[in-house]
Amino acid sequence: MHRLLLVVSILLASFGALNAAPAPAASAAPSSPPATEPAGKSEAPAAAPSTDAPATPAPAPVAAPKITYSDCHVDGQYIAMTFDDGPHKTNTPRLLDMLKARHIHATFFLVGENVVENQEIVKRILAEGHEIGNHSWSHPNFMTMNDSSVRDQLQKTQDAISKACGGMTPKLMRPPYGAFTTRQKNWAHGEWGFTVVLWDVDPEDWKYRNAERVKREILKAAVSGSIVLSHDIHKTTVDAMPEVLDTLIARGFKFVTVSELISMDRPKTKATPAPKATPAPTAKAEPAPEASAASAKP
Numbered sequence: 001m002h003r004l005l006l007v008v009s010i011l012l013a014s015f016g017a018l019n020a021a022p023a024p025a026a027s028a029a030p031s032s033p034p035a036t037e038p039a040g041k042s043e044a045p046a047a048a049p050s051t052d053a054p055a056t057p058a059p060a061p062v063a064a065p066k067i068t069y070s071d072c073h074v075d076g077q078y079i080a081m082t083f084d085d086g087p088h089k090t091n092t093p094r095l096l097d098m099l100k101a102r103h104i105h106a107t108f109f110l111v112g113e114n115v116v117e118n119q120e121i122v123k124r125i126l127a128e129g130h131e132i133g134n135h136s137w138s139h140p141n142f143m144t145m146n147d148s149s150v151r152d153q154l155q156k157t158q159d160a161i162s163k164a165c166g167g168m169t170p171k172l173m174r175p176p177y178g179a180f181t182t183r184q185k186n187w188a189h190g191e192w193g194f195t196v197v198l199w200d201v202d203p204e205d206w207k208y209r210n211a212e213r214v215k216r217e218i219l220k221a222a223v224s225g226s227i228v229l230s231h232d233i234h235k236t237t238v239d240a241m242p243e244v245l246d247t248l249i250a251r252g253f254k255f256v257t258v259s260e261l262i263s264m265d266r267p268k269t270k271a272t273p274a275p276k277a278t279p280a281p282t283a284k285a286e287p288a289p290e291a292s293a294a295s296a297k298p
Contacts, residue, residue, distance in 0.1 A: 066265075067185060067186070067189045067194070067195055067196055068185055068195070068196040068197075068198065069195065069196070069197055069198065069227065069258070069262055069265070070198040070199055070200050070227060071199075071200040071225050071226055071227055072225040072227070072261045072262060072264060072265040073225055073265055073266050073267070073268045074224060074225045074261065074264040074265060074266065075264070075266065076224065076254070076264075077224045077251070077252045077253045077254060078224060078225065078253070078254050078255075078256050078260075078261055078264060079222060079224065079225070079226050079228065079248065079253045079254070079255060079256070079261075080106070080107060080226070080227045080228065080255070080256055080257060080258045080260075080261045081104070081106040081107070081228050081230070081245075081255060082106065082107045082108070082109060082133075082174075082197070082199065082227060082228060082229055082230070082258060083095065083106060083107070083108050083109070083230055083231065083232040084108075084109045084135055084174065084229065084230070084231050084232075084233075085109075085111050085114070085135065085139065085231050085232070085233045086108060086110060086111070086114055086118075086121075086231075086232045086233055087108070087110060087114055087115070087118040087121040087122060087125065087232070088114070088118075088232055088233045089117075089118055089121070091232050091233060091234070091235055091237075091238045092108075092118070092121050092125075092232050092233075093121060093124075094238050095232050095238045095241060096121075096124060096125065096128060096130075098238075098241050098242055098245065099128070099130070099245075100128060102245055102246075102249065104245060104255040105128075105129045105130055105131070105255060105256065105257050105260075106130050106131070106255065106257065107130065107131040107132075107133060107172070107197075107257050107258040107259075108125050108130055108131070108132055108133065108232070109132075109133040109134070109135035109172070109173075109174040109197070110122065110132060110133070110134070110135055110157070110161060111135050111136060111137065111138065111139055111157070112136065112137035112138070112153075112156050112157030112160045112161075113137060113138055115157065115160040115161055115164055116160050119163075119164040122161065122164040122165060123164060123165065126165050126168065130257070131172070131257035131258060131259055132161060132165065132168070132170050132172075133170045133172035133173055133174055133197060133258070134154055134157045134158060134161065134170045134172070134173040134174075134192075134194070135157070135173070135174050135176065136153045136154065136157060136175070136176050137152070137153045137154075137156045137157050137160075138153065139176045140153065140176060141176060141177055141179050142175050142176065142179055142180050142184060143179040143180065143181060143184075147184075147187065150184065150188075151191070154173065154188065154191075154192065154194075158170065158192065169192075170194075171192075171193055171194060171195060171259075172194065172195050172197050172258055172259065173188060173192070173194040173195070173196055173197070174196070174197045174198070175196065178198050178199075180196060195262065197227065197258050198227070199227045199228065199229035200221075200226050200227055201217075201218060201221040201222050201226050201227070201228040201229060202217075202229045203216075203217035203218050203221075203228075203229075203230060203237075204217065205230050205231055205234055205236065205237040205240075206231050206234065209234060209235075209236045210236055211236045211237070211239040211240040212240070214230070214236060214237055214240035214244070215240040215243050215244050215247075218230070218240075218244050219244065219247055219248070222248060222253070224253075225261065225265075227258060227261065
């Protein structure tokens with residue numbers, strides 16, 4: 001009996017020890033390595049929206065002022081008559097009478113030496129509403145001279161005109177022979193504020209002393225916006241003026257000073273080319289049906 005109890009006790013102790021042992025830990029699944037982006041495929045982080053104000057467009061470049069005119073593009077039949085090399089003691093007063101009778105204002109480009117000799121005529125030119133410009137002191141070719149000599153020619157003439165006209169000084173200048181380099185034009189504009197005035201109608205009255213020819217050449221070439229060159233020191237030029245002026249008036253022209261003409265100048269607009277006509281489609285001729293062998297004649 002004691003042996004039976006001993007065996008039962010041993011069995012119970014073994015069973016309790018078996019239940020008290022810890023369960024074996026489950027083996028952990030192998031951890032996967034972290035996923036990586038293929039080379040070259042990574043995306044940069046999105047840029048934050050810009051808070052900067054939109055860029056202000058650069059201002060358009062300002063065009064340089066136009067300082068030389070040989071004609072103008074104007075609306076209407078306006079024309080400027082200009083007279084060089086005076087004043088002349090007899091021819092200029094005759095011309096002024098003709099202009100006054102027709103209520104015409106012109107522009108006179110005066111030579112300084114003649115201004116000094118004919119100050120009363122200069123005063124009359126201004127008093128009757130005409131415009132006065134500088135045409136040098138003694139009519140040399142400026143392109144062959146240095147700046148100091150050109151300055152002397154222009155300044156002496158400015159002073160002479162100012163003295164004769166009670167302080168008025170010209171803002172227009174016509175170089176003798178029209179000879180003036182681009183650099184000289186810019187320099188003279190900066191020095192005196194001159195606008196350089198050339199011409200588009202030249203009857204060559206200085207070369208051909210013939211009133212009929214002067215009239216013919218001016219009337220042949222004058223158009224709206226023209227600046228007409230002539231010389232009131234020549235009797236034949238002044239002789240031609242009545243018919244020239246009356247014919248231009250009859251054609252509908254209105255006379256203004258050079259400064260007035262320049263104030264009306266407008267940019268020339270390029271004509272828009274007409275669209276090319278689209279050619280009509282050409283109908284292809286249908287080939288004639290082939291004759292059957294049976295109907296063909298030998």
